Amino acid sequence: MGVQRSPVKNPRSATAPAPARVTAEQMAKKQREISVSEFFTKNRHLLGFDSPRKALLTAVKEAVDNALDACEEAGIHPDIRVELRPVAGHEGVYTMAVEDNGPGIVKAQVPNIFGKLLYGSKFHRLRQSRGQQGIGISAAGMYGQLTTGRPVRIRSKAGPRAKSYEFTVRIDTSKNQPVSTEEEIDWEGKTQGTRVEIDLEGEFRRGQRSVGEFLKLVAVANPHVRLTFVDPEGETTIYEPGTDELPAETAEIKPHPHGVELGILQKMLQETGERTVALFLQREFSRVGPKVAKEICDTAKISERSRPKSIARDATIALKKAIDATRIMAPPASCIAPIGEDGIVQGLRKEVEADFYVSRTRGPVVYRGHPFQVEVGIAYGRPGDTLEQSDAGKIFEDEAKKKRRKQLAEEDLLAEADQPARLIRFANRVPLLFQQSACAITKAVIATNWRGYGLQQPRGALPVGPMVIFVHIASVWVPFTSESKEAIAHYDEIVRELRLALQECGRKLGTHIRKGRKLASEYKKREYISKYIPHIGIALQEILGLDDKKRDQCVAKLTDVLERSRKL
């Protein structure tokens, strides 16, 4: 560290200009390191643990995110079970359990993953995943410990023939270090997977921003997932997968040179194992081949063969300027896996009964060197409104289905016809339930002119109508506005893509709505005319002195003409 320390002499003379209340020495004695766990214990609202209601949801969210990430990385079709059980004798305390069929966790890693904030595998790589910070699940455990004094319990089994272990993990918040126990157990009937249990203070509710809604939205954006939810009253909801296909495997990419900052470049030059600057540029960045490396070195007036460690600050600045001035291909999009237009419609169909579905996946684009993709889906119109009663009856025959129907109605995603559209936001397939108004997605939806697509839209508000607007951003690094990952920051590139995708879907929706209106007005006209045909028949009968048979023939003919001329 190169710091020389020696006692300071004569720190304050007797004739100091002002009578000191506290001296620099006294202040120095109070200086100390703050562990990141202490910091987030005190500031836990930053992580989404501000109220018991939100804390319960945040804990479920973090555990489900981790389970899904692990399954997908291991190429396993996720089968996730979420349980919430009230703890007997302690009002407002729940046990949350999340169990997956994933690859399990290596024993030595369990304590760190669950008992240390800022620990994980996803922070340092550039590849799409739900988790990205290494804070979530350990923060949930810390919150549980804070409010109930109980450690996190983890079970893990790495495969059919592997042993099962059970761990308890606490966080020593002063040191941000785990304190754990482990033992081998018999995990009956389990082939492989991980189970996390956290006792925590919480408040269980249904409806908007509830655990139930969160899981339903997970099912929408992840049609490959099987989800089981057992709520505190013991009711079980199962979301079956709508597809056999796993999301495309994503590759880890190197950073793109155009996103690098001076300080980072300096650090990379110092830390690289490459012998020359040309090799450093080619191997530590994506989209830099020998030709581009040469061009950058030439522009910066640095020899391609310079040793990276020997590049001084001024030369680094020149190198950075040269990188920015060089045309370099956009980064590969293999690191991100959008849901896809079919996947979005599958997901929406599965959980939203609507009349019309449309979706759009835009191509990959770059911000700050990170590729990202925007997707929009819309479900519009309540089919129940036109279904005949008998059909509706058939659909909801058995008890289980009826119950499910009731629950769906309770948490129905489709807005009422005279209400603002329901906006559902996702980042890397994770539903975002809070801070809607602070989110770039919301701004983009509001900024879109929905009137042009035949919808009502009050100034500065969401459009009105029986619809769900689904928006997904997939990226290797989603720029959230806070650690609790609730809203996306306003990057111009992102907002632009959002608007384009929304407009493309909006145009298609507009065509559908106009067609529907035409249809409706046609029905109305026909109904109107057919109502008067018998009267015309009677009038003709009187005027022309027809008999009843002739009259009926005339009415039939008029009806026939009407039907042929106003075909629908």
Added chain:
Amino acid sequence: MGVQRSPVKNPRSATAPAPARVTAEQMAKKQREISVSEFFTKNRHLLGFDSPRKALLTAVKEAVDNALDACEEAGIHPDIRVELRPVAGHEGVYTMAVEDNGPGIVKAQVPNIFGKLLYGSKFHRLRQSRGQQGIGISAAGMYGQLTTGRPVRIRSKAGPRAKSYEFTVRIDTSKNQPVSTEEEIDWEGKTQGTRVEIDLEGEFRRGQRSVGEFLKLVAVANPHVRLTFVDPEGETTIYEPGTDELPAETAEIKPHPHGVELGILQKMLQETGERTVALFLQREFSRVGPKVAKEICDTAKISERSRPKSIARDATIALKKAIDATRIMAPPASCIAPIGEDGIVQGLRKEVEADFYVSRTRGPVVYRGHPFQVEVGIAYGRPGDTLEQSDAGKIFEDEAKKKRRKQLAEEDLLAEADQPARLIRFANRVPLLFQQSACAITKAVIATNWRGYGLQQPRGALPVGPMVIFVHIASVWVPFTSESKEAIAHYDEIVRELRLALQECGRKLGTHIRKGRKLASEYKKREYISKYIPHIGIALQEILGLDDKKRDQCVAKLTDVLERSRKL
């Protein structure tokens, strides 16, 4: 840590149910610790370093906060100099320097304070100060290093006879550790103090949310401070103090029992040096005497003499319940120092030329065991509107003053008469410039019914009028919505106090406005009547056949009557 680690055997059999892309072992190899510096480098928007413009302001803010805290703790009248200099040859790069006359910093602490995130003296204590997290100034240095590759430079001198030292400090972000150099220097003309210099990418602007505005607002909320600002164009602005009084010295308090959470109580019981629970309760918390301690122990059915370390989890839960059920005096307010009603008006007068000033400091209240106080001030009406030209001329005689006047007009705090009121927000005397709409203060101002006080107020918006609304929250722990400390979270207790203080000021403002209106309408009537008095004189002359003298007498008499009867 009690973790036993052994290799996992048979992690995945050959007949695993799904072809794994990645195994638990491969995942485990990628798991690693993330340093808090790395985390905040990547997430630097969380700390207020998202755009060059905001970054410049945030850096100045952090340095000024630290300087003021140090001076006040040492009982020194702060004299702070802020310089922004463009760095020659590097467009968009500035050197920020903040120099104080404080107590200096002990040599051994300099590297940690400036080169380590989450390090400081203010996090663990309960006492009002501007800084509270130990992140700010090191994050500013880290941002400087990231964007310019240059270390932070610090000079420090602890008193007239102490030696002066100059340090350079870098952060090793992978480890969150400082890398520093130091040397003794001759700091000519300096008695004592600290000077911090950071080179950073920034954008300098004037007007709202600028460095200039920030410093002006600092001067408003800190009338005891002398502030000098040299902007990048070399223009110097000096804010002279408006009072000799330093803010009251604040005391550090123990946490209040009603704010403690189970996990924290558990930790405190384990870590205390006290031998009995009764002593533990009395010495580790505020407002617990022997009687209250006994009451708590009795309710919890714990012996007062139990050893704290021996209290099991169930007993801890009982203890927590007993604490919550016991009436305990509110925490002492000695830990907070509000600006005071006089101080607020002094500060406003100094920087806002208005017609009417009012302020209100509410008594201390508690949320989550932390005392806080709310203060509101209002400056209303533009006096220039009634001042005669000659007077205005006299005020702005010399060139320097004229220039200052021009600058003041540019950054005038008083809103135009037809514009929404200007809301200026402060937490622990620090101006909050961003995220106004997300702040509890804004919500409280909007929720106040200003129409009742004679002002216009559109629905869901700030009142309209030539006014500044000053709101200050002083607390040992301000609940900010993010690390960048830009907005205050919506705690019910805080919002309630805010509304009461706003209403009290609003009522006084209402009286003033009504008086003004009455005055104005009186003037109008008088003007109207006096305009017609001569005509009445002429009419009387004709009717009664008076001579000119009599007529003039009559007019004089009528004028006299008018003046006496409609006294203003």
